[in-house]
Amino acid sequence: MYNEFYNFREDPFNVTSDPDFFFSSKNHTEAFSHLLYGITQRKGIIVVTGEIGTGKTTLCRTLLNNLDQKIKTAFILNPRFSDLQLLQMIVADLGISGEFKNKFALINALNEFLIRETSIGNNVVLIIDEAQNLGVSQLEQIRLLSNLETEKQKLLQIILIGQPELDQYLKLPELRQLNQRVTVRYHIPPLDQKELENYIHHRLKIASAQIQNKYKVYFTDKAIDAVYQHSYGTPRMINILCDRALLAGFVAETYTIDESIIHQCAQEVL
Secondary structure (H helix, E strand, O other): OOHHHEEEEEOOOOOOOOOOOOOHHHHHHHHHHHHHHHHHHOOOEEEEEEEOOOHHHHHHHHHHHHHOOOEEEEEOOOOOOHHHHHHHHHHHHHHOOOOOHHHHHHHHHHHHHHHHHHOOOOOOOOOEEOHHHHHHHHHHHHHHOOOOEOOOEEEEEEEEEEEHHHHHHHOOOOHHHHHHOOOEEEEEEEHHHHHHHHHHHHHHHHHHHHHHOOOEEOOOOHHHHHHHHOOOOOOOHHHHHHHHHHHHHHHHHOOOHHHHHHHHHHHHHH
């Protein structure tokens, strides 16, 4: 609605996980590096956690867009399935075709695929988002998949992305074998106040329709302070609040977003 008014080519604060808007904060860059390290060095199981809305799914999609063609991937967004259904989804997402009548047939087909890909110099990565929703039986299935290996290296790299309770979940006695196999861990905290300011300008520049990424709208320093106060540096909440603030500015026919607009919008959406 307000894009033409501000001369944007797309919504700058859309809440979808768009890798084009990925913001390389210090911690997101470190998380990305941890993921690449775990994949390229074939470390097996990697766990990345963060609170709701801290950009974990965007990080995943950015990773997928930057992996070498020799790295094959399966990306599971919603793991609320049985362990058998989870296996079926993994096999299907990797493009493994066939009629598999039971779990054994699925694992055998997956193992053959992994051996074949490794033999030609490829690597295979399984990414499971919202992994805190996995049940004990599913996580045990993940542990069994992590056992697929040669004498030299892991055949399948497994990335579990989830909310902080995932770490607590992995500490359950019945999951200690899986927890011991996690070789790389990283927790993504919210943005600090300076990063939040850079994050806002980053998204405005990307959405700008003008040459040299110039844009008409201006967030005052106090407005940015107010965004931080209400969002606590969580990217999803920043997006929701700033999107509503731009709408309020459009309605008021102003290009200046001040703290009064932010406080008013916070009352409406947070």
